[in-house]
Amino acid sequence: MPTLxxxxxxxxxxxxxxxxxxxxxxxxxxxxxxxxxxxxxGHHDAANPHPEGKVPFLIGDDGMAIRESNAIMLYLDELNGxxxxxxxxxxxxxxxxxxxxxxxxxxxxxxxxxxSGEVHPAFATAFRSLTEVGAQIEAGLGDAPxxxxxxxxxxxxxxxxxxxxxxxxxxxxxxxxxxxARVTGRIGTxxxxxxxxQAKAALEAAA
Numbered sequence: 001m002p003t004l005x006x007x008x009x010x011x012x013x014x015x016x017x018x019x020x021x022x023x024x025x026x027x028x029x030x031x032x033x034x035x036x037x038x039x040x041x042g043h044h045d046a047a048n049p050h051p052e053g054k055v056p057f058l059i060g061d062d063g064m065a066i067r068e069s070n071a072i073m074l075y076l077d078e079l080n081g082x083x084x085x086x087x088x089x090x091x092x093x094x095x096x097x098x099x100x101x102x103x104x105x106x107x108x109x110x111x112x113x114x115x116s117g118e119v120h121p122a123f124a125t126a127f128r129s130l131t132e133v134g135a136q137i138e139a140g141l142g143d144a145p146x147x148x149x150x151x152x153x154x155x156x157x158x159x160x161x162x163x164x165x166x167x168x169x170x171x172x173x174x175x176x177x178x179x180x181a182r183v184t185g186r187i188g189t190x191x192x193x194x195x196x197x198q199a200k201a202a203l204e205a206a207a
Contacts, residue, residue, distance in 0.1 A: 002028050002079070004072075005048045005057040007035045008199040011069055012056035013192065014161045018073055018154055020190035022083050028076075032203045033057075070100045073154045084154045092148050099140070099147050099155035107133055107162050114169050134171025141175055145182055156183045 004019075006012040019025040033048040033055055044053035050067060058066045058075065066072050077085035086096040109127040113119060119129075137159070140147050147155045160183035163170040170177055 002061060002076075003031055003059045004028050005031050005033045005050060005055050006199070007033050007055045008196040008203065010035060010055055011161075013196060014069060014157055015056045015058075015072055015076070016195060017187055017190065017192045018076060018084065018157060020192055020195070021157075021187075022076070022080055024076070024080055027080075032199060032206070034203065034207075068104065070104055070158055073158060074100060077154055084152070084157070086148065086153065095140070096148055096153060096155055099159060102136070103158045103162070107159065111162050111166065111169060115166070130169060130171050134173040134176045137171075137179065138173055138175040141179055146179070152183070152186050157187070160184070 004012070004015060006016060016025065016030070019028055031047070033050075034045040035048075035053060035055055036044065048055070048057060049059070049065065050057035054067075056067075056069055056072050058072045060066065060075070066075055074085065077083065086093045106127055109123070110130050110133050113123055113127065114130050137147070144150060146152050147159065156179075160180050163176075163180045164184060167180075170180060
């Protein structure tokens with residue numbers, strides 16, 4: 001059974017969401033972990049094997065360690081037969097992988113730039129802005145409800161998670177706002193927030 005190191009209401013929440021949507025949460029050993037938060041609270045949990053004390057962190061049945069949300073999400077999707085992804089050789093595989101990597105390579109850096117208020121020319125040249133991110137999402141959607149057409153995938157889950165976490169940074173783009181709302185509605189079909197509240201209470205009680 002894979003082991004997931006998870007801290008409630010963090011980047012690893014989307015892994016819990018994915019597992020719930022796949023109905024595979026009971027197939028993973030979820031280990032609670034304390035992490036450093038932006039407000040200065042928390043610490044590097046010695047029980048968390050992530051070298052930087054972050055989450056998510058996954059250890060497979062064979063002892064293989066996997067870090068970074070997009071890598072973990074792709075691994076879990078493959079492990080379970082691609083219920084929320086595009087399998088190798090299937091139409092759309094290239095676009096699917098591109099969106100999964102675009103999140104970490106462009107979206108998160110652009111979000112950090114927007115939060116910090118720093119817009120260095122080199123940064124803008126390398127990663128672009130959230131306005132351009134919004135334009136890319138709109139172009140990717142076209143007339144479809146999700147990034148991969150009619151089908152909701154983990155590409156939607158990870159891409160929209162940034163704007164669910166910081167809605168004030170959602171690009172001023174109707175197509176993007178509507179897409180985020182659709183993804184949020186899809187996530188709302190599983191009790192992830194209830195799970196996170198219980199996990200948070202348990203972690204605080206154990207402190």
